[in-house]
Amino acid sequence: YTEFLSQIGIKPAAFIPVSAMDGDNIANHSHRTPWYTGPNVLEQLDLFMGGEHNDNKPLRIPVQDVYKFTEGGDDRRIVAGMCESGKLLAGDELIFYPSGKTTRVHKLEEWFMDDNSDRTPTDVTFGKSCGFTTETQIYVRRGEIACKIGEEAPKVGRVFRASVFWLGKEPLVMGKSYSIKSCTAKTTCKVTAIHSVLDASNLNKDQTATEAKKHAI
Secondary structure, eight states: OHHHHHTTTOOOSOOOOOBTTTTBTTTBOOTTOTTOOSOOHHHHHHHSOOOOOOTTSOOBEEEEEEEEOOGGGOOOEEEEEEOOBSEEOTTOEEEEETTOOEEEEEEEEOTTOOTTOSOOOSOEETTOEEEEEESSOOOOOTTOEEEETTSOOOOOOSOOOOOOOOOOSSOEETTOEEEEEETTEEEEEEOOOOOOEEBTTTOOEETTOSEEOTTBO
16 A cells, blocks of 8 residues: 555555444554554544644634624624634734625624623634624625735635545536535535546546546545
């Protein structure tokens, strides 16, 4: 397998004998493989090093939802999401993509916090789920991305090129509508071109293929 994967430039971190159906070596070490002393799947996932994250990167908060409250005259609309990079402060000027709507952060909110609480968060940083209200009421929806005005803007487009490992029962074909999810956004797309199809079982590449069958890349 090492030699096989080297043909496409992949160096495996580990080989783990598993049974997905019975759970062998997925979350625990299986008594049925006493000869295997390496990490189980969850342990190996924890060993992988992710990319670097710091607060100096541009702010990116994909909108998870917008919560509106009405009880007791509460008219807040709280934008909620997880901070994927950057840092958010009250008073920051925001622009939402792809709509281009702009506003300013009025207040950072914390769940289950009453108006008299002194636990108001002072900032939101990478990896934290957050909620915030805005000075002007604008309509934004799930899937938009909150960014700071003045920082590097994300690329916004309608066409992209991707590598796909196809698991659908029916082949991936051009012209058909598919659902696609990116962060919190879900929309429809169509395949406009298939550049090549790689057979995962033998690594043969077909640059004339017009569809991708199950387990093809």
